Amino acid sequence: MAAAALRDQLTALLSSMFSQGLVDEQFQQLQMLQDEGGTPGFVSEVVTLFCDDADRIINEIATLLEQPVVNFDKVDAYVHQLKGSSASVGAQKVKFTCMQFRQFCQDKSRDGCLMALAVVRNDFYDLRNKFQTMLQLEQQIQAYDPKQQ
Amino acid sequence: MAATQATAARKFPEGLRVLAVDDSPVCLMLLEALLRRCKYQPTMTRDAATALRMLRERPGDFDLVISDVHMLDMDGFKLLELIGLEMDLPVIMQSANGELETMMKGVTHGACDYLVKPVSLKDIQNIWQHVWRKRKLDIRNHNGGYNDGGELVGATRTKRKYTRKMRNDGDNYGENKENMDSTLKRQRVVWTPELHRDFVIAVHELGVDRAVPRKILRMMKVDYMTRENIASHLQKYRLYLKRISTQTGMDPDQFPEKWKYMNELDALKNYCENGRYRLTPAIASSSSSNPFARMNSASALATNGFLPTHSVQLKNSQRNMAMGTVGHGGSPGNNPVFQPLQNSSNARKCFPSGPSGSSFANISNGLVLDTDDSGSSYAGMFCKSMWETSNGSPSCHSGNSSANKSNNGVSAPANQFQVQSKFGFSALANQFPVQSNCGFSAPANQYQVQSNGGFSVPANQFPVQSNGEFLAPTNQFPVQYPEVNNQPLVQMNQSSTNHFSTIGNDYQFPDLANCSKYWQPTAPSMFPDLGHNDGTSFRPSQANIANINQLSSFAASSGQEPMFGDELHGQMSPIMSTISLSDFDDQMGSFNIGNDTSPAEMMHDNFSLGSDSNISSSTPTDSSFGSTFPDFHLDSPEMPAQMLNGGDEDGILLPVLDDTVDQQDLFDQLDENNGREKLGSGRCVRKGPFECFF
Numbered sequence: 001m002a003a004a005a006l007r008d009q010l011t012a013l014l015s016s017m018f019s020q021g022l023v024d025e026q027f028q029q030l031q032m033l034q035d036e037g038g039t040p041g042f043v044s045e046v047v048t049l050f051c052d053d054a055d056r057i058i059n060e061i062a063t064l065l066e067q068p069v070v071n072f073d074k075v076d077a078y079v080h081q082l083k084g085s086s087a088s089v090g091a092q093k094v095k096f097t098c099m100q101f102r103q104f105c106q107d108k109s110r111d112g113c114l115m116a117l118a119v120v121r122n123d124f125y126d127l128r129n130k131f132q133t134m135l136q137l138e139q140q141i142q143a144y145d146p147k148q149q
Numbered sequence: 150m151a152a153t154q155a156t157a158a159r160k161f162p163e164g165l166r167v168l169a170v171d172d173s174p175v176c177l178m179l180l181e182a183l184l185r186r187c188k189y190q191p192t193m194t195r196d197a198a199t200a201l202r203m204l205r206e207r208p209g210d211f212d213l214v215i216s217d218v219h220m221l222d223m224d225g226f227k228l229l230e231l232i233g234l235e236m237d238l239p240v241i242m243q244s245a246n247g248e249l250e251t252m253m254k255g256v257t258h259g260a261c262d263y264l265v266k267p268v269s270l271k272d273i274q275n276i277w278q279h280v281w282r283k284r285k286l287d288i289r290n291h292n293g294g295y296n297d298g299g300e301l302v303g304a305t306r307t308k309r310k311y312t313r314k315m316r317n318d319g320d321n322y323g324e325n326k327e328n329m330d331s332t333l334k335r336q337r338v339v340w341t342p343e344l345h346r347d348f349v350i351a352v353h354e355l356g357v358d359r360a361v362p363r364k365i366l367r368m369m370k371v372d373y374m375t376r377e378n379i380a381s382h383l384q385k386y387r388l389y390l391k392r393i394s395t396q397t398g399m400d401p402d403q404f405p406e407k408w409k410y411m412n413e414l415d416a417l418k419n420y421c422e423n424g425r426y427r428l429t430p431a432i433a434s435s436s437s438s439n440p441f442a443r444m445n446s447a448s449a450l451a452t453n454g455f456l457p458t459h460s461v462q463l464k465n466s467q468r469n470m471a472m473g474t475v476g477h478g479g480s481p482g483n484n485p486v487f488q489p490l491q492n493s494s495n496a497r498k499c500f501p502s503g504p505s506g507s508s509f510a511n512i513s514n515g516l517v518l519d520t521d522d523s524g525s526s527y528a529g530m531f532c533k534s535m536w537e538t539s540n541g542s543p544s545c546h547s548g549n550s551s552a553n554k555s556n557n558g559v560s561a562p563a564n565q566f567q568v569q570s571k572f573g574f575s576a577l578a579n580q581f582p583v584q585s586n587c588g589f590s591a592p593a594n595q596y597q598v599q600s601n602g603g604f605s606v607p608a609n610q611f612p613v614q615s616n617g618e619f620l621a622p623t624n625q626f627p628v629q630y631p632e633v634n635n636q637p638l639v640q641m642n643q644s645s646t647n648h649f650s651t652i653g654n655d656y657q658f659p660d661l662a663n664c665s666k667y668w669q670p671t672a673p674s675m676f677p678d679l680g681h682n683d684g685t686s687f688r689p690s691q692a693n694i695a696n697i698n699q700l701s702s703f704a705a706s707s708g709q710e711p712m713f714g715d716e717l718h719g720q721m722s723p724i725m726s727t728i729s730l731s732d733f734d735d736q737m738g739s740f741n742i743g744n745d746t747s748p749a750e751m752m753h754d755n756f757s758l759g760s761d762s763n764i765s766s767s768t769p770t771d772s773s774f775g776s777t778f779p780d781f782h783l784d785s786p787e788m789p790a791q792m793l794n795g796g797d798e799d800g801i802l803l804p805v806l807d808d809t810v811d812q813q814d815l816f817d818q819l820d821e822n823n824g825r826e827k828l829g830s831g832r833c834v835r836k837g838p839f840e841c842f843f
Contacts, residue, residue: 033186039185046178049175077221080245085174085176087266088175088178088179088267090267095245
């Protein structure tokens with residue numbers, strides 16, 4: 001069945017994300033919360049929210065770093081927020097990058113920050129693509145079998 | 150029956166009303182899911198201000214608060230302090246930052262738990278413990294209250310029965326639950342600033358150690374509060390005081406008695422200034438009966454000064470803040486000096502706290518000299534904090550060893566020490582007797598310069614209080630530095646045995662010479678007697694002037710150096726000398742304020758603090774000083790150039806205020822030509838008018 005194939009695809013995607021270190025146990029916990037808590041769509045909701053929020057934060061940081069005088073404290077605050085968000089959603093790789101980013105903020109190194117921003121952005125886009133694929137797969141699966149949810 | 154109890158037992162954590170605050174929507178969503186998963190009743194908000202409002206508007210609607218540490222609108226620690234003080238709620242902090250220091254800070258501030266993100270289900274499952282512990286604690290306090298024989302209100306009598314029964318029956322859950330419910334139903338008192346103020350006043354009158362809830366309740370005369378409300382608040386308040394003292398690195402026991410008092414008043418002020426409150430005159434008046442009340446201004450300021458967070462905040466804050474801490478200084482009869490602060494915009498933390506220990510140590514290293522007792526070191530700390538404030542360099546307050554700091558601090562001046570904060574200087578002002586604002590208008594029979602608050606004698610203190618406004622005018626006053634030509638070299642050698650001893654290097658500040666040009670003697674200053682030691686002791690000789698243990702000189706010159714732009718550059722040189730003056734007049738200097746040459750420009754300040762102790766000066770009652778002073782209004786531009794002349798101009802007290810808004814300074818300089826030199830902790834050898842070796 002197509003649905004089964006899709007489901008396999010989804011499982012493969014998730015396990016690859018996990019093995020690549022993109023996500024960690026926290027992400028599993030989200031799934032568990034969704035399954036056990038009887039709140040379907042919770043994961044996709046959180047993931048969507050995370051993508052929007054992280055995108056916003058990254059843009060904020062980019063704007064801040066473009067200023068003639070960089071307010072590193074503010075940058076740090078945003079990075080910290082991004083770290084919190086990514087930790088909550090289990091986006092492990094983004095979280096680690098944020099930790100390095102914060103170091104550059106503390107060193108007040110603009111170049112370092114710009115570099116870290118590029119890395120964070122890259123990691124985030126990578127993850128977002130995976131998440132989007134994941135969400136699409138879930139939707140398709142649902143479309144095949146609404147009761148499945 | 151048993152079944153119901155079992156259900157109740159199984160149910161307890163369910164329905165726990167949790168308020169979660171986090172500015173990250175993702176975290177908040179996760180948190181909400183977790184809370185719901187545990188069958189709690191979550192209320193979510195993304196900003197601390199809303200959370201606070203909800204808590205204030207609906208006291209009793211929440212059992213627990215979970216707050217993020219870093220929020221854009223308010224520091225989580227501040228929220229924590231506020232909740233801890235105003236409401237009787239357990240607060241859990243959470244942050245993505247799991248650094249030990251931050252966690253410690255959270256716990257120190259009164260968080261009952263600290264969760265590192267990502268928060269897991271297991272964490273959330275267990276949070277009910279904190280609520281339960283609190284309830285148990287309340288119940289226990291309850292019992293304690295009864296046993297103390299405090300008056301009981303009708304409502305509590307029932308609880309007593311339950312409690313006893315509970316004890317007898319063993320920990321029967323049902324009873325317990327009932328008991329818990331009644332505890333929950335107990336009206337939660339919201340500690341308004343007024344209430345808190347009354348509370349603090351009552352505690353002070355009773356003495357911190359002797360204050361018991363029942364007496365406080367009686368003094369406060371608030372009928373809707375119970376002894377338990379007070380007890381709970383008192384407990385928190387004591388913890389707060391303890392924390393403050395820990396952070397300042399001093400054991401509470403080391404504080405002179407008045408110190409505590411000051412500290413607490415400071416706490417009160419902080420509380421009142423904290424965002425929504427204003428300091429009201431009532432505070433001042435209420436404390437006036439206490440001798441130390443008069444010192445309140447300086448002490449409060451000083452207290453603020455050495456708290457790390459304050460020093461940081463001073464940089465950014467408005468000039469009003471300084472005043473806030475200044476409070477009132479004059480002795481009630483003589484001086485209508487006190488002006489309540491109106492700090493609407495004050496962003497100060499309610500309870501400043503920072504990394505404990507280290508910061509304090511740093512502060513204490515300040516240049517100032519200290520001396521034999523903790524009391525005098527207070528002055529030192531104060532100075533240091535100012536120093537840090539003005540310096541603006543983070544390194545100043547970081548964890549460097551004291552020696553480094555002192556060196557930095559002192560040497561910094563040589564390199565054009567830029568003063569950015571007005572507060573720092575205003576703080577200074579307090580320390581050095583000059584306090585602006587109303588201060589000058591005081592009647593002057595006894596013009597006492599009040600230094601560190603605590604130490605100076607209560608009576609007759611005429612503190613000049615300075616606040617931001619004050620400064621501006623100062624520019625219009627010509628300042629003359631009598632000894633301009635001398636190239637004052639200030640050397641500071643610290644011989645003291647205490648922790649300040651690290652400062653002992655000699656510093657020279659040739660730059661003082663710059664000041665000379667524009668100085669004109671305007672007002673005579675006096676530096677009366679400096680009581681060192683605790684300040685508790687009064688010197689008999691006061692009337693005639695007594696000892697000057699501390700000299701501080703602060704010379705300000707008009708902005709002669711364009712390169713400074715609008716900024717104020719201060720140079721501070723610590724002078725440490727112990728001088729005892731037998732004759733006041735000889736010691737009198739001129740009191741100069743500001744300079745008229747460049748009103749809008751910067752000032753170049755040379756600032757030297759001396760000290761072996763605090764400076765408190767009292768002028769003899771017959772001195773001319775007093776008579777001329779009453780008219781002295783700093784605020785008025787048309788102030789006579791020559792106000793007071795102290796006679797020999799040996800000592801100069803210069804308050805320098807900058808109108809550019811960013812700064813305010815005071816300094817005094819005493820130069821002792823005629824005075825006998827008394828060698829105290831340091832030797833003072835005069836090599837020239839401005840040289841002093843220790």
